[in-house]
Every structure is written in C-alpha cells, then in structure tokens.
Amino acid sequence: xxxxxxxxxxxxxxxxxxxxxxxxxxxxxxxxxxxxxxxxxxxxxxxxxxxxxxxxxxxxxxxxxxxxxxxxxxxxxxxxxxxxxxxxxxxxxxxxxxxxxxxxxxxxxxxxxxxxxx
Amino acid sequence: xxxxxxxxxxxxxxxxxxxxxxxxxxxxxxxxxxxxxxxxxxxxxxxxxxxxxxxxxxxxxxxxxxxxxxxxxxxxxxxxxxxxxxxxxxxxxxxxxxxxxxxxxxxxxxxx
Numbered sequence: 171x172x173x174x175x176x177x178x179x180x181x182x183x184x185x186x187x188x189x190x191x192x193x194x195x196x197x198x199x200x201x202x203x204x205x206x207x208x209x210x211x212x213x214x215x216x217x218x219x220x221x222x223x224x225x226x227x228x229x230x231x232x233x234x235x236x237x238x239x240x241x242x243x244x245x246x247x248x249x250x251x252x253x254x255x256x257x258x259x260x261x262x263x264x265x266x267x268x269x270x271x272x273x274x275x276x277x278x279x280x281x282x283x284x285x286x287x288x
Numbered sequence: 289x290x291x292x293x294x295x296x297x298x299x300x301x302x303x304x305x306x307x308x309x310x311x312x313x314x315x316x317x318x319x320x321x322x323x324x325x326x327x328x329x330x331x332x333x334x335x336x337x338x339x340x341x342x343x344x345x346x347x348x349x350x351x352x353x354x355x356x357x358x359x360x361x362x363x364x365x366x367x368x369x370x371x372x373x374x375x376x377x378x379x380x381x382x383x384x385x386x387x388x389x390x391x392x393x394x395x396x397x398x399x400x
Binding site: 174205210211213214215218226228229245261262269274277278279280281282 | 292
C-alpha cells in the first residue's frame with residue numbers, strides 16, 4: 171500500500187511569505203505527527219493529531235506555525251511570515267494507534283518537504 | 289544539557305567492520321528506545337526498538353539498553369555499503385510526555 175506522502179518535495183520562498191505544507195498519512199492511521207529536521211539539530215517534534223481530540227501543539231516554536239487535520243486524514247502545516255531560520259526539512263509521520271496506547275508504536279515517515287527561505 | 293545526546297559523526301568504516309553507535313540520555317522516565325535509519329533525502333524508518341534494559345538482536349543488528357547508565361547502543365556486524373545512512377536514536381516513556389525524543393543522528397559511511 172501507499173506510504174505517507176508529502177507535498178511539495180521542495181519549496182523555496184522569500185522571507186515574509188506564507189507557506190503551506192501538505193501531508194497525506196497512511197489510510198487508517200489515526201495518529202499524525204509533524205517534525206522539523208534542521209541541519210545538525212535532529213528531529214524536533216512540532217504537533218500531534220489523534221482522531222478528533224484536540225491536537226498537542228506543545229512543540230510549535232511560535233504562533234507563526236499552525237496546523238490542521240481535515241476529516242481525520244490529510245494535514246496541512248502553515249508557516250506564516252516565514253523567516254530564514256524556518257529553513258529545514260519538515261517531516262510528517264503517521265501511526266496506527268494513539269500515542270498514549272503504545273508510545274513505541276511504529277511511526278511511518280514521509281519523505282519530507284525541504285523548505286528554503288531566502 | 290539536551291535530553292538525548294548522540295555523536296553526529298561522520299563515521300567512516302570499511303565494508304565488513306563492526307559499527308557501534310551510541311546515545312546517552314538524562315531522563316530516567318524513558319522506557320522505550322528506538323533506532324531509526326534515514327537514507328539521504330528520505331524519511332526515517334524504524335530499525336529496532338527495545339523496552340527497558342537488555343539486548344535485542346535482529347540479523348546483523350543488535351540494540352543494547354543500559355538504563356542504569358542511561359546509555360543505549362546499536363551494533364552493526366559485517367557492515368555493508370547499503371548500511372550507509374544516518375542513524376537516529378529515539379526514546380519515549382509514559383512519564384516522559386510520550387513524545388518521541390530524537391538524538392541528532394550519526395551519519396555512517398561504509399566503503400566497499
């Protein structure tokens with residue numbers, strides 16, 4: 171079956187512009203995560219969606235970042251007024267069971283969106 | 289101090305070598321320990337996971353957890369060029385917020 175897909179693969183934008191990144195999780199996966207991977211910084215948790223529950227936004231670095239998940243499936247991460255420090259790879263992952271049920275449950279990652287803010 | 293420390297490398301070894309990758313952590317609430325492998329321009333994929341202390345073996349890969357020392361390792365035997373990738377350790381636990389906390393990753397290059 172299809173894995174997690176993300177679009178666009180690459181995005182170049184100018185400082186101050188807004189960007190939208192899309193994630194299509196594996197069908198049937200109830201949990202969806204966004205991470206940011208910066209050079210030399212590892213993976214940084216951003217936000218977690220589980221079903222219809224309120225998302226865990228504890229990892230969002232500023233109020234310029236927001237995300238939504240429509241219909242329990244596709245998710246969009248929006249960065250407003252982009253800054254150069256937002257340049258990174260944004261990774262989406264999904265898993266079959268809720269995080270609290272099994273924290274070790276495999277997260278399946280997409281290929282990421284490489285964002286470059288000029 | 290970061291919750292999870294991992295030497296970023298890079299680490300270069302010849303084909304057939306034994307590779308040791310390590311992470312240290314500070315939060316004693318971590319219970320689940322994972323190793324992810326990430327090829328260039330791809331997302332990470334789960335390689336192995338262990339619960340609490342002990343060893344786990346899967347083919348050429350062995351994961352070790354020493355909770356008393358807050359130290360985890362991944363050993364790769366008979367390394368192959370196809371093992372060339374970035375290896376990320378990750379941890380979580382019920383009392384640690386359940387979010388996966390990743391190390392920065394170690395880049396491994398295996399030459400033929």
